[in-house]
Amino acid sequence: VSASATAAPFVHRHRVRFDEVDAAGIVYFARFFTWCHDAMEAMLAPLDGGYTALVTARRLGLPAVHVEADYRAPLRFGDEVLVEASVERLGKSSVALRFDLVRSPGREPVAVLKHVVSLVDLGVLRARPLPDDVRAVFERHLRAGG
Amino acid sequence: VSASATAAPFVHRHRVRFDEVDAAGIVYFARFFTWCHDAMEAMLAPLDGGYTALVTARRLGLPAVHVEADYRAPLRFGDEVLVEASVERLGKSSVALRFDLVRSPGREPVAVLKHVVSLVDLGVLRARPLPDDVRAVFERHLRAGG
Amino acid sequence: VSASATAAPFVHRHRVRFDEVDAAGIVYFARFFTWCHDAMEAMLAPLDGGYTALVTARRLGLPAVHVEADYRAPLRFGDEVLVEASVERLGKSSVALRFDLVRSPGREPVAVLKHVVSLVDLGVLRARPLPDDVRAVFERHLRAGG
Amino acid sequence: VSASATAAPFVHRHRVRFDEVDAAGIVYFARFFTWCHDAMEAMLAPLDGGYTALVTARRLGLPAVHVEADYRAPLRFGDEVLVEASVERLGKSSVALRFDLVRSPGREPVAVLKHVVSLVDLGVLRARPLPDDVRAVFERHLRAGG
Numbered sequence: 001v002s003a004s005a006t007a008a009p010f011v012h013r014h015r016v017r018f019d020e021v022d023a024a025g026i027v028y029f030a031r032f033f034t035w036c037h038d039a040m041e042a043m044l045a046p047l048d049g050g051y052t053a054l055v056t057a058r059r060l061g062l063p064a065v066h067v068e069a070d071y072r073a074p075l076r077f078g079d080e081v082l083v084e085a086s087v088e089r090l091g092k093s094s095v096a097l098r099f100d101l102v103r104s105p106g107r108e109p110v111a112v113l114k115h116v117v118s119l120v121d122l123g124v125l126r127a128r129p130l131p132d133d134v135r136a137v138f139e140r141h142l143r144a145g146g
Numbered sequence: 147v148s149a150s151a152t153a154a155p156f157v158h159r160h161r162v163r164f165d166e167v168d169a170a171g172i173v174y175f176a177r178f179f180t181w182c183h184d185a186m187e188a189m190l191a192p193l194d195g196g197y198t199a200l201v202t203a204r205r206l207g208l209p210a211v212h213v214e215a216d217y218r219a220p221l222r223f224g225d226e227v228l229v230e231a232s233v234e235r236l237g238k239s240s241v242a243l244r245f246d247l248v249r250s251p252g253r254e255p256v257a258v259l260k261h262v263v264s265l266v267d268l269g270v271l272r273a274r275p276l277p278d279d280v281r282a283v284f285e286r287h288l289r290a291g292g
Numbered sequence: 293v294s295a296s297a298t299a300a301p302f303v304h305r306h307r308v309r310f311d312e313v314d315a316a317g318i319v320y321f322a323r324f325f326t327w328c329h330d331a332m333e334a335m336l337a338p339l340d341g342g343y344t345a346l347v348t349a350r351r352l353g354l355p356a357v358h359v360e361a362d363y364r365a366p367l368r369f370g371d372e373v374l375v376e377a378s379v380e381r382l383g384k385s386s387v388a389l390r391f392d393l394v395r396s397p398g399r400e401p402v403a404v405l406k407h408v409v410s411l412v413d414l415g416v417l418r419a420r421p422l423p424d425d426v427r428a429v430f431e432r433h434l435r436a437g438g
Numbered sequence: 439v440s441a442s443a444t445a446a447p448f449v450h451r452h453r454v455r456f457d458e459v460d461a462a463g464i465v466y467f468a469r470f471f472t473w474c475h476d477a478m479e480a481m482l483a484p485l486d487g488g489y490t491a492l493v494t495a496r497r498l499g500l501p502a503v504h505v506e507a508d509y510r511a512p513l514r515f516g517d518e519v520l521v522e523a524s525v526e527r528l529g530k531s532s533v534a535l536r537f538d539l540v541r542s543p544g545r546e547p548v549a550v551l552k553h554v555v556s557l558v559d560l561g562v563l564r565a566r567p568l569p570d571d572v573r574a575v576f577e578r579h580l581r582a583g584g
Binding site: 201 | 456
C-alpha cells in the first residue's frame with residue numbers, strides 16, 4: 001500500500017458567520033473560496049512559521065491560477081460545514097487542491113471546490129519550484145493517483 | 147444578421163479598493179467573483195426595479211450553480227478593470243455568463259470568469275423557468291451561437 | 293463580593309487571515325468590528341441554539357446603535373489577537389459591550405472597541421426588553437459597577 | 439466670508455450590494471466604515487495619482503486612530519445612500535473626518551460616522567506632518583470653525 005493510498009484529507013471546520021449571507025438569506029457564493037483558502041492556510045501550519053512565514057519571511061506565495069466551484073446545497077447563518085481538503089495533483093510548481101464541503105453533522109454534500117495554485121516568488125510574481133518542505137506538507141494529503 | 151451576432155457585452159467598470167488586496171499585495175482571488183456578480187446586477191438594471199426588485203419584491207433570485215475563474219495577470223490597489231459580461235448559453239431556467247476582465251487602459255487580459263446561475267424561487271430554493279423580462283435582458287448580451 | 297465584581301471577560305481568539313490586510317499591509321480598520329461581533333456571537337453560545345436561534349427562530353437581533361474603536365497598534369497577516377469582551381452597562385433593551393484587543397502572546401494593547409447594541413424585533417426593527425435568558429448571559433460578563 | 443465657511447462636503451454615492459446585508463436582512467454595521475473609507479479615497483482623487491499614488495509611490499498612508507458610528511436607520515439591499523464627507527478638524531498630522539449618510543432620494547438620516555486618521559510613513563508607521571498637497575485637498579472640505 002503506497003503512502004498516497006492512505007493519505008487523509010485535511011479537515012477544516014467553519015461555522016457560517018452573521019455577515020456571510022446575502023440578500024437571498026443564504027451564504028454568498030464567493031465566501032466558499034475564502035473558507036477553502038483558510039483550509040489551505042491551516043493545512044500548511046506544519047511549515048516552520050506556517051503559511052505566514054512563507055509569505056512574509058520567505059516572500060513566497062501560492063496565488064490561484066484557476067479555481068472552480070460546484071454548489072450542491074445552500075448554507076444559512078449558523079450552519080456548520082467541514083472543508084475536507086486534499087491534493088489531486090502535485091506538479092513542479094503547481095498544486096491542484098480539492099475541497100469537499102459537507103454539512104456537519106450529517107455530511108450532506110454542500111459544494112466541491114478546486115483551486116489550482118502556483119508557487120511564486122512574490123517579489124516578481126514568477127513561478128518557482130515547490131520548496132521541499134512545502135511539497136512534503138502537500139504530499140501528506142495527496143489522493144491516490146495524484 | 148441575427149440579433150445574437152450583434153450582441154454587445156455589458157461593460158462594468160471597477161477600480162481596485164484599498165481593502166481588496168491580500169497579504170501578497172495583489173487582489174485577493176475571491177474578490178473577482180464579487181465584481182462579476184456586481185456586473186450581473188448592473189446588467190439587470192433594465193428590469194423594473196432592477197435585480198433588487200426581482201429579489202425583494204418577486205422573491206426570485208439567480209444563485210450560482212457552478213463558477214470558475216482563470217487568472218492571467220495580478221491586479222493591485224488602484225488598478226482599473228473592465229468586466230465585460232456576456233451570455234454564453236441561455237437555458238430554460240439557467241444562464242451561463244462569461245466575464246472577460248481586462249485592464250483599463252490597455253486591455254491587458256486579467257481574468258476570465260464563468261458563472262452558471264439558475265433562476266430560483268427564493269422561498270423554496272427550487273428552479274423556475276426564466277420570466278420573460280429576465281430572459282429578454284440576458285438575450286441582449288447573448289453571444290453568437292449561445 | 294458581588295457577582296459583577298468577579299465577572300470575567302469572555303475571550304475570543306482570532307488569527308489574522310490572508311485577506312484581512314489592506315494595501316498598507318496592515319489589518320484594515322473595519323475588520324476589527326467583525327471580530328468583535330464574532331466575539332459577541334460566541335459569548336451568546338449558552339443561549340439555546342446560540343445567537344443563530346435567537347435570530348432565525350425567535351426573530352430577535354442585536355443591531356448596533358453606536359460603535360467606536362481606538363486603535364493602538366497595527367496587526368499584520370498571521371498575528372494572533374485576543375478579543376476580551378465584557379459588558380459595561382446593561383439597560384432595559386440595550387447593552388454596552390467593551391472589547392479589549394491584545395496581542396497573543398505578550399498582551400500588547402492593540403485596540404479598544406465599544407458596541408452599544410439594542411435588542412430588536414427583527415420583523416419591525418423596534419426595541420424590545422432583553423429576554424431573561426439573553427440578559428442572564430450578558431450578566432455573566434458585567435463589569436463591576438456596570 | 440472665509441473659505442471654510444463656504445466649503446462644500448464631498449459627496450460619494452453608494453448602492454447597497456447583494457452581499458452587504460447580514461442574516462438580519464439589513465446592511466451589516468461594519469460595512470458603513472468601508473463606504474466612508476471609499477469616500478475619503480474618492481475625496482483625495484485631486485492628488486497627483488490619487489490616494490493610490492500616495493500609498494504605493496510615496497509610501498504614505500492615513501490609517502485610522504479613532505472611528506465611531508451612530509446608526510439612525512437601517513439600509514437594505516438596493517438602497518441608495520449619499521456619503522457626505524467633510525473635515526471637522528485639520529491638525530499637524532491628523533485629520534478628523536465626518537461622514538453624514540443620508541438616503542437617496544429623500545435625505546432620511548441613516549448614520550453619522552467619524553474617522554480620525556493620521557498621516558504616517560508606511561515604512562515605519564510613524565506620524566508625519568501632512569504634505570501640502572494632501573492638506574490642500576482636505577482644506578477644500580473643511581467645515582466652518584474646523
